[in-house]
Amino acid sequence: xxxxxLYLSARDVAEVGLPMAEIIEGLELMxxxxxRGRVEMPPKPGIHPKGDAFIHAMPAYVPAENALGIKWVAGxxxxxxxxxxxxxxxxxxxxxxxxxxIAVMDATWVTAMRTGAATAVAAKYLARKDSRxxxxxxxxxxxxxxxxxLSCVMDIKHVNAYDISREAAEAYALEMRDKSRFPIDIVxxxxxxxxxxxxxxxxxxxxxxxxxxxxxxxxxPGSFACALxxxxxxxxxxxxxxxxxxxxxxxxxxxxxxxxxxxxxxxxYADLGELVVGEKSGRESDDERTMSINLGLxxxxxxxxxxxxxxxxxxxxxxxxxx
Numbered sequence: 251x252x253x254x255x256l257y258l259s260a261r262d263v264a265e266v267g268l269p270m271a272e273i274i275e276g277l278e279l280m281x282x283x284x285x286r287g288r289v290e291m292p293p294k295p296g297i298h299p300k301g302d303a304f305i306h307a308m309p310a311y312v313p314a315e316n317a318l319g320i321k322w323v324a325g326x327x328x329x330x331x332x333x334x335x336x337x338x339x340x341x342x343x344x345x346x347x348x349x350x351x352i353a354v355m356d357a358t359w360v361t362a363m364r365t366g367a368a369t370a371v372a373a374k375y376l377a378r379k380d381s382r383x384x385x386x387x388x389x390x391x392x393x394x395x396x397x398x399x400l401s402c403v404m405d406i407k408h409v410n411a412y413d414i415s416r417e418a419a420e421a422y423a424l425e426m427r428d429k430s431r432f433p434i435d436i437v438x439x440x441x442x443x444x445x446x447x448x449x450x451x452x453x454x455x456x457x458x459x460x461x462x463x464x465x466x467x468x469x470x471p472g473s474f475a476c477a478l479x480x481x482x483x484x485x486x487x488x489x490x491x492x493x494x495x496x497x498x499x500x501x502x503x504x505x506x507x508x509x510x511x512x513x514x515x516x517x518x519y520a521d522l523g524e525l526v527v528g529e530k531s532g533r534e535s536d537d538e539r540t541m542s543i544n545l546g547l548x549x550x551x552x553x554x555x556x557x558x559x560x561x562x563x564x565x566x567x568x569x570x571x572x573x
Contacts, residue, residue, distance in 0.1 A: 283313075372542035
C-alpha cells in the first residue's frame, strides 16, 4: 500500500484563500442536510487537563459533500498570556470510500472562519433584515472572523467593540477598520457593546463555573445575539428574555447540560438545521429578541476543510507525506 496524505500547515491553509462567502454558503448547505437528517455527528467528547482548559474530539460525516473526518481541538484560556493561541488543533480528513486518511491540516484558521460563518447563517434567519449595528464582546480571533462573516450578510454601518484588555480592543479596532468601510468604536464596558445594537456577538473564554455579566434589559427588543461562549457571559435571566432561543445542535447542548454547563439556560426551541429547512420558523416580528447559542459543530469543520483540501490539490499547496 503506497498511500499518502496531504499535510497543510497553518500557513498553507490560509494560502488556499477560501473566501468567507463560500464558507457561509457551504455551512448553509450543510445545515440544510442536517435539518433533513442526512448527516452523522455524535456529541463531541472532551477531556479537561487543567482548570477550564479542554481538548475535544469532533468527528462528523456529510455524505452530500463527501466530507468525512475528525477535529482534535484544544482550548486553553491562559494561552494568550503565554503568547499562544487560545484555540489550536488538527483536522484529519478521510476518504469516504476507503476510510483512509487523505489530509491532515492545522485547525486554527478553519475553526475561526467556520465559527464566524455559522453566526452569519444564524443571523440570516434570526436577525432583522435591516440590521445595521453590531456589538462585539471579546476582541480576539472570533471577534475578527465574526465581524467579517456578518459583513457578508448585512450592511454594517457601525460597530461597538469591548474587551477586558483595552490594548486588545485598540488593536482589534485598528485592524478591522483597515479591512472594513464602517466605523468601529471602543467602549469601556460590555453593557455599552450590547445595548442598542442590532446584532451582538460574545466570544470570550468558556468557563465551567461562570459568573456571567450580561443581564436582563441589555439586549434591545428587535436585536439578535450569538453566544459563542456557552453560558459564560449571558445570565440565565437574560437568556430567558429571548423570544426565540435557538442553538446549532440541540443534542449537543443537551449533552453539555449533563456535564455541568447551561444550568440556568432555557430550552431552545430549534436548531439551525430546523430553521434552514423551514421546519421551525425564524424571526417573525421586528420586536423579537432572538439568540443562537452556537456550540461549534464538527460538521462545519468538515465541509470547510474538504473545500480547503480540494483547492489545495488544485493549487499544488501543501506537502505530500507517506503513510
